[in-house]
Amino acid sequence: MSCPNCGRDTQQAYRPFCSKRCADLDLANWFNGSYAVPSVEPEDPEDAPQGAGETPLRPH
Template sequence: MSCPICARETDAKFRPFCSKRCADVDLAKWLTGSYAVPSDDPEDIEQAAIASQEAQRKPH
């Protein structure tokens, strides 16, 4: 099995990754939303629009 981040051979300690670094890279992608699953559900679209409007109203 190869690491999904860098394609090197996996290490049993970090499986399915080859190292802590690749595991952390994967975690960062989840936390930043890089792995978001698209949705066509109208309710999801409406909630996203509301969240976006609220975010724009907040002072930075």
């Protein structure tokens, strides 16, 4: 298996990365927003369209 950041062979202690540096760089990319999980929800709930047929969510 190769490191997703630099392509070198992985080290067991840092798997799936080759080193602490590559693991930290990947974590930094998540923290600064370089990586993002796509969403279909609007960023601001107030901007969401309000349909007449929508049923409000009720807690169980």
